[in-house]
Amino acid sequence: MERYDPGEIERKWQERWREEKVFAARDDSPKPKYYALVEFPYPSGDGLHTGHVRSYTAMDIIARKRRMEGYNVLYPIGWDAFGLPTENYAIKTGTHPKVVTKRNTDTFRRQLQSLGFSFDWDREVNTTDPGYYRWTQWIFLQFYKKGLAYKEKMPINWCPSCKIGLANEEVVSGKCERCGTPVERREKEQWMLAITKYADRLLADLDTVDYLEKIKTQQMNWIGRSEGAEIDFAIADAEGGAKLTVFTTRPDTLFGATYMVIAPEHPLMHALSGLIENRAEVAAYVKKVSANTEEERLAEGKEKTGVELKGVMAINPATKEKIPVFTADYVLASYGTGAIMAVPAHDERDFAFAKKFGMPIRQVIAPRSADPQTALRQEEGSARGSGVEIPYTGDGILMDSGPFDGMDSEEAKKGIVNAVGGRMKTQFHLRDWVFSRQHYWGEPIPIVFCEKDGMVPVPEEDLPVRLPDIEKYQPTDTGESPLAAIGDWVNVACPKCGGPARRETDTMPNWAGSSWYFLRYIDPRNDAMFAAPEKLKHWMQVDWYNGGMEHTTLHLLYSRFWNKFLYDLGVVPVSEPYMKRTSQGMVLGKGGDKMSKSKGNVVNPDSVVAEFGADTLRVYEMFMGPFDQAIPWDDKAIQGAARFLERFWRYAGDMIGARAQAQEHREGAAEGRKRSLLHRTIKKVGDDIEAMKFNTAISSLMILLNELTDAEGRSDAVVALTDADLVALVKILNPFAPHMAQELWSRMPEGLHAGYLDFAAWPTYDPALAAEDEVTLVFQVDGRVRDTVRVARGMEEAAAKDLALANGKVRAALAGREPTRVIWVKDKLVNVVA
């Protein structure tokens, strides 16, 4: 057998897989379907990252195993190619983003193919292709027609460096997610998508899917549902009966509300101005606060600031008392009603504010006696005299609450809401999705503004609205898209009346194309609709979707939303797009830092493939550690994967070579121990792949190979496996190292192989063979191991105990003491307790 030369073998099979379209998914196959999905890459100029390799290898392993199990597998790939880095590169170099994208996708394609992923390349999609974004625009029009896409003037998060409006989701602790510049607030007309209309279902339907728990939790946190009530507080002496409406999750504490707070941006601030006596002071505070970026607000920490609206008093609807009203920036205009009732005795923030401003603190909830906080409070109370020293935020028994005294919190909530004419209400943290970007390299929003007819959607038959070729890609400081400067493109005839009209110049965010790409893979060349219903019915839903944790809030939520919307339209057959979602851990640089160009610790997959081959890179990335965990790259450790494959090659090659020459095979000559291990390994590799425990799957293959090639077995190596066992051995390697496995397969003697290994049946293990016939029995005295012996499996209790009690080391440890008890666990141990 010649030396293992991955370069030659890998090139050969990659060409044949591609030319013969071996992995093309068939729409008309009688086999059961399996849809395996990975996040399509953003084709950056840096090329493929080791993190892509980790995710794509994992799903490639699943896809290859499924094919061997008889499934018709769809494992597609494409390019999520709109986005800022390409645009920035275009601005810097003057190269058209189209050209940059073409170059980058060519690189990515070559790199992905060099790794031997079993993608169906016939279904490649590109979000920047007009044939693709035509349907992104079509979906937008459906949102528009259903009233779920609307334009609104609103304060947005503006990144002064990227010159772009950001969705709340793209602001990370007050800074631009991309460039880290502190975000400013600007008023702007923006397109919005009404994702909040789907908040309830996006939350509830998490119960119907199989996502990792932490992924579900992140989705739930982001949607942020809370149950409470809206309660109206009348303003004393106000003209026309003005009132302040608050949202609270604790209506049971209403009797303890001693003041109110409204957000500085609250619209009622204007309406109340007639009553406010300290107008100048209030105006100054509002001005100061609104100039603050969120960054500055956070920097001030939890120190509360605010100003009383002197002359404005609200009436607590429960106690009928007049209570003061403040404005303070700890109350957010964007959540709930933008106003709160403050209950300092039972809320930490209100408590801190009340302490600072000398507001009364009135306890109305008594902890139940079993509550752990009770003892603490009583102790504090006696030490410092009466008065509340720490807010009690738990449930309890009502006190000082008129007719509700003695009632349980939970029970009192509804009663109090009813008594004061409030309404039960569910609030969400989730906001509507800001869907406009003032940039060139995105999908044009297919709307025109007519002088006569106002906003008019572009007729569906006129899609796509193509991005025009322009000279300058730089967004303007006024925040207008560079498209606004292209007169020929902007000025159009109104589709409705034919009169003068202007196109919308905003484009869609880069999340748009990725919100539905999994549907386009199903019917990628269809130009009559985004995908044919019968094909969608056949392939949806996605059976298994793997991607990075960094996309588990936004992309996952957005694409679930789009899919649900299309489901409601009746054009997609399932409400939830993904049956199962998993995430891989990041591949870090040496030493555990994130890989980055500035740190100089980026590993280029190309150089690893050139030095060791794709199979070695695949095996190494799967073996390096638990799949869901972040693991630093170690370019020494990759040697382990390389050695394993070389030894596998030599062993399996020798076995095949010997078969070709031998006159006869000694069928079934393998030692029982080795056959048994092989069958246990078949089981373990299969089980571990399903659980994504790729590291232990590969380790069990290593253990098997070590056993098969040890010195003792070597003289007899050629006959150590039956034909069937040799075939099984090569098959279970296939998902991990498909080039080597396929090469070995093709060299098998006539009759042992036919066609491509990926369509040969996944081996079944024989439970009878897998069971070991000898086991190690542990002897303990008082729980400490004293000896181990090899015995036949299935030894009965009496025999095992006798053996233990007769054992020299056991007797020595007993030192003459009489056993009081002897514990026996079948095929495991005997523990003598003295």
Place this chain on the structure above:
RNA sequence: GCUGGGGUGGCGAAAUGGCAGACGCACCGGCUUUAGGAGCCGGCGCCGCAAGGCAUGUGGGUUCAAGUCCCACCCCCAGCACCA
């Protein structure tokens, strides 16, 4: 602060309540080689010459037996965070 996941050799890590450290890296010794490397054989938690003892973040507990179960605490990572 809340939610989720973690803490085991020099390193990446294994371990249905039943021999802790499988497998791999690094390292040490041997064989082979003109040399380097590769390969093969063996060793490799800590203390100890040994017998043996001690070891899975810390402290308790349950159990014949705990990395694993229970209680309290410390630390690390990720996400969310003035959300009423």
